[in-house]
Amino acid sequence: MEQIFPALRAIWRRWFCCLIIICWASIAAAISNEPAGGENHPPETGGSPTPKIQLTPEEQTWLDAHPTITVSNEFDWPPFDFVISGTPQGFGIDLMNLLSERSGLRFQYINGFTWDELVEMFFQGKIDLLHSLSVTPEREEKAYFSPPYYHSKNVLILRRDAADTSELHDLEGKIIALPKGWSSIQFFKKNYPAVHIIEVESSRQALEYVDQGKVFATVEQEGIAAYFIKKFGFHDLKLSKWIDNDELQKTSSMHFAVLKNQPLLFAILNKALGTLQPEDMGRLEQKWFSREGRQIGDDDIGLTPTERTFLAEKRTITTCVLPDRMPLEAYHQNQLVGMTADFLEIFAERLGTSFTIIPTSSATESLKKVQSGECDIVPMVNETPDRRGYIDFTSSYLNYSVAIITREQEGFIGGLQDLAGKKVGIPIGEFTWESVPKNYPTVTFVAFPAATDCLLALASENIDAALLSLPVATYNIRHLGLNNLKVSGHSGLQDTIRIGVRKNAQQLHSVMSKVTRAISTKDVDSVYQKWVSLTFEHRLDYGLLWKILGGGSLLLGLILVWNWQLVRLNRKIARAHEELKIKTLELERISRTDTLTGLANRRHIEATLDGEIDRTRRYQRNLSIILIDLDNFKHVNDTYGHQVGDIVLVKFAEMLRSDIRASDVAGRWGGEEFLVVCPENDLAGATAQAEHLRQKLTEISFPVPGCQTASFGVACLARNESRDGLVRRADDALYRAKSLGRNRVENALTERKNDIP
Numbered sequence: 001m002e003q004i005f006p007a008l009r010a011i012w013r014r015w016f017c018c019l020i021i022i023c024w025a026s027i028a029a030a031i032s033n034e035p036a037g038g039e040n041h042p043p044e045t046g047g048s049p050t051p052k053i054q055l056t057p058e059e060q061t062w063l064d065a066h067p068t069i070t071v072s073n074e075f076d077w078p079p080f081d082f083v084i085s086g087t088p089q090g091f092g093i094d095l096m097n098l099l100s101e102r103s104g105l106r107f108q109y110i111n112g113f114t115w116d117e118l119v120e121m122f123f124q125g126k127i128d129l130l131h132s133l134s135v136t137p138e139r140e141e142k143a144y145f146s147p148p149y150y151h152s153k154n155v156l157i158l159r160r161d162a163a164d165t166s167e168l169h170d171l172e173g174k175i176i177a178l179p180k181g182w183s184s185i186q187f188f189k190k191n192y193p194a195v196h197i198i199e200v201e202s203s204r205q206a207l208e209y210v211d212q213g214k215v216f217a218t219v220e221q222e223g224i225a226a227y228f229i230k231k232f233g234f235h236d237l238k239l240s241k242w243i244d245n246d247e248l249q250k251t252s253s254m255h256f257a258v259l260k261n262q263p264l265l266f267a268i269l270n271k272a273l274g275t276l277q278p279e280d281m282g283r284l285e286q287k288w289f290s291r292e293g294r295q296i297g298d299d300d301i302g303l304t305p306t307e308r309t310f311l312a313e314k315r316t317i318t319t320c321v322l323p324d325r326m327p328l329e330a331y332h333q334n335q336l337v338g339m340t341a342d343f344l345e346i347f348a349e350r351l352g353t354s355f356t357i358i359p360t361s362s363a364t365e366s367l368k369k370v371q372s373g374e375c376d377i378v379p380m381v382n383e384t385p386d387r388r389g390y391i392d393f394t395s396s397y398l399n400y401s402v403a404i405i406t407r408e409q410e411g412f413i414g415g416l417q418d419l420a421g422k423k424v425g426i427p428i429g430e431f432t433w434e435s436v437p438k439n440y441p442t443v444t445f446v447a448f449p450a451a452t453d454c455l456l457a458l459a460s461e462n463i464d465a466a467l468l469s470l471p472v473a474t475y476n477i478r479h480l481g482l483n484n485l486k487v488s489g490h491s492g493l494q495d496t497i498r499i500g501v502r503k504n505a506q507q508l509h510s511v512m513s514k515v516t517r518a519i520s521t522k523d524v525d526s527v528y529q530k531w532v533s534l535t536f537e538h539r540l541d542y543g544l545l546w547k548i549l550g551g552g553s554l555l556l557g558l559i560l561v562w563n564w565q566l567v568r569l570n571r572k573i574a575r576a577h578e579e580l581k582i583k584t585l586e587l588e589r590i591s592r593t594d595t596l597t598g599l600a601n602r603r604h605i606e607a608t609l610d611g612e613i614d615r616t617r618r619y620q621r622n623l624s625i626i627l628i629d630l631d632n633f634k635h636v637n638d639t640y641g642h643q644v645g646d647i648v649l650v651k652f653a654e655m656l657r658s659d660i661r662a663s664d665v666a667g668r669w670g671g672e673e674f675l676v677v678c679p680e681n682d683l684a685g686a687t688a689q690a691e692h693l694r695q696k697l698t699e700i701s702f703p704v705p706g707c708q709t710a711s712f713g714v715a716c717l718a719r720n721e722s723r724d725g726l727v728r729r730a731d732d733a734l735y736r737a738k739s740l741g742r743n744r745v746e747n748a749l750t751e752r753k754n755d756i757p
Contacts, residue, residue: 052102053271062264063104069128069265071096072118073111076202076302079227079288080132080150080254083111091288092132092254095149098280102272112305114201116181122257128265129258134251136183144266146273148253149281152223154184156240157210162217166240168248171195174216177206183251184219191247201304207234208513211395214506219243221252223289232302233517236395242620278689282661301350301518303511310507316354317508319344320366320375322429324450327475327531328380328497331359339398340379342527347379347515362449363429367391370502377512378500382431391500392509394516398497398524402432405458405466405473406488413465413489416440422464425454432467432493452476459485469495471532594668596646597653605667605675609723612679616717623717624686626676626693627730628656631709631742633672644704651702652710659696660689675727683716683747690714690745698743709743716748 055063073088074081081092088109100107110118110127122130123142135145156166172194178185180199188195198215200206206218207225211234220228222239229237243249256273258266303311321329321340329340336344336357344355358375360366369375371390383393404413404424413419420442426432428447437445446463448454454466455473459482466473470487477485499516501509592604600608609625616623630636630652637645649672656666660676669675678686690712702708713734717726729748737746 052104053268053275055104055268055271059264059268063268066105066265068106068108070126071107071109071129072122072127072131073109074115074118074132074202075111075113076204076304077115077132077224078204078231080224086111091150091284094284094287095276096129096131096256098276099269099272102275103268105268114181114305115179116199119181122259125259125261128262129256129269131256132254133257134183134253135255136186136251138186139183139257143257143259144263145255145257146266146270148255149273149276150254152221152252153242154219154248154252155222155225155242156217157207157220157225157229157237158217158240159210159213160236160238164238164240166243168192168195168243168245171217175214177209177215177218179203179206184248187248187251201306202302204228204232204302205304205510207232207237208510211236212392212509212513219248227289232514233395278661278685278692286662301514303351303514307507307511307514311351311353311511314353314508316356318358318374318376319355320358320360320369320378322363322366322378322381323360324427324452325363325380325469325472326451326479327471328469334359339527339531342530343519344379346519346523346527347512350515350518351511363427367429370500373502376502376505376508380497381500382495383498383500384431384434386434387431387500390503392503392505394499394501394509394513396496396498397516397519398495400495400497401470402491402493402495403468403470403473403487404489404491405455405468405477405485406464407458407461408484408486410465410486410488415489416443416467416491418489419443419465423462425457425463425466427451427454427468430467431495432491436467436491436493452480455480455482455485467491471528475532597650597668599653599657599674600665600667602667602670605665605669605677606723608665608667609675609677609726612677613717613723613726616679621680622682622685624678624681624683625715625726625730626678626686626690627669627713627715627727627734628674628676628690628693628710629734629738630672631711631738636705636708640704648702648705648708651700652697652708655696655700656693659693675730683714683749686716687714687745687747690747694743694745711737711742712745713737714745714747 072081073083073093075083077090079091081088081090083089088111093109096107099105107129110121113121118127118130119133121127130143132150133139139145156171158165169192172192173196175196175198176188177198177200178188179202185197185199188197198209200209203218203220203224206215206220207228209215210218222242225239228234229239256269258269321336324330325338327338329336329338331337335341348354358369360369366375366378367381367387370378378391380398381387381391381393383391387393404416404419406413416424416436417440419440421444423444423446425446425448426436427450433445433447437443445467446457448457451466451468451472454463454468455476457463458466459480465488473487476482499512501512592601593599594601612623615621630648633645633648636648649668653666653668653674656674656676660666661678661681663679664681665677667675667677676689678689681689694710694712697708697710700708711734713730713732713736715726715730715733733746733748737744740746
């Protein structure tokens, strides 16, 4: 032991020094790469990047004369194209930066505009390159379009309480929201004129309109819609199945565009795009569509330029609260206290505006002031049918049970139906007054000015029970020292707290909806812990304390003796369990692994393929397979022996393992045949991936035979196709590759309109 500790300390010192060096290097790199702000990103350094593509003399001359080109940057279309603190971000921006690196062009991003404004500037020649847009006949007349670099099917986004549909004719007579300048607007005007369209500033605003019930639906790419819902907390929204309309689906492919008066610029960019490999695109998708990608820009709540101008001009938001509801909200020495005060402070910081409290004496007075327009918002209020007539509500940000409070001697209360013939107190202005009395006519409900009055009346036996939100009840029982009261049951009601905004204040409603959804779980927990997790002094019963200590000591002694015996037994069991676990894991690995190559064996790859086929059918996704056969492998075995053949198989398996996508599964199908399962990949994508593997194989030098080639057969799962049918079509394609000369990729083309099951 004396030798071990100095060694550990020495190792720790080395690691600590390395950590310090790495941290300083990271900070220095971050500082050196930090953009200067504004609209130009990446910053110009006076020279152009070195091109990584072969340019013609004419293209090189053009590049030398135009080292910097202007590129669009939309303000709010994550994860593709958006701005954080003036810095361009997103999948499309990272892709453009790759094109800049590969082409030698330097990009100056133009931001601070809506999509509609950027499109107009592009066609006016004020922007050289417009990216992440779809192709339309009108646009093709004026611009060149790249091949698609991203595709995700269009879906409808609906409220969860709306009927499920993916049929466009179900939208006729209804209102939908679409961002200004989107090609889908012209599609609906041409093909579905009975659909009413509200043009909004961004995709996020379109989803907000659906969430707030202002429109029936919006149309968006499935991947982007799912990103929005997860990142921004649109929990009341759902996605439809894919829209079955080929013309509309064409608008879901992403391209970049260059005006036709700049053919050399388009040629340079197209060459740069051609250098990107599947792994390049895979890294971008992993970055922006993963959980980590959704966390980028969390501090930005997505206010539009119009909304920011609105807040600047408004200066303050007048606020009324429902008083005497601690720990939620109350007045203390003419100051607002409670959870509402803290949430308003968070809202003010996020919005860059102030909230002015309009004092009121009751919940009824506060609601009347909102109805008259004297107050802009009520920050903690429950939505009811009556209130919807004069208040627009945000999504909820707090949710509490409504509890039944009784005196200590009462038993468990199963629900309000158990209180028939009893008197139950409810504070005036509570949302429960709208529904509870008519649903429980046999119960006598008594109104009280505030929750404290209600609880004091219950403690004094003037009523039999009280109906209160759980945090309000527990806080005031402790604060008032009402030790003879308890929570006896759940009413079945939920106090779902939202921000209420005066009717027809659309800009304000949109702003408050965004700031509500931006509240983090950490913010909610810290506010709750501050106001609800409080300690109070109570009288101590010393007689009871000594009885507890005496009985506890005896029980503790018995537990210690028993525990000592259990510890010895548990150690033996733990050792045996650990040994069994290691052996089980090893057996499991052996049962699904090919012993020579370390890839999945035939049984495991079949089971994986069956599982992916089930998932593909359930979620209507793409699934492809690549069947690979090493060319002339029998000749290798016959000429050099089976040991050399095994070396070739192992080296090929290593290449396969390192060059397929993380989501793919590769296995040995038999002999010199291998199979790769490619989830979320269509026929074109899997064919490109197979071609990449084929080229990679030709670059590898094997120890004895030197070079080795392979033939590839690719197939994409068809509707209602079995596993055997899919493999058979891939095998047919592989046979065709063999018969056409080997060392090539062939795919199983079909005449079906759609490869999706």
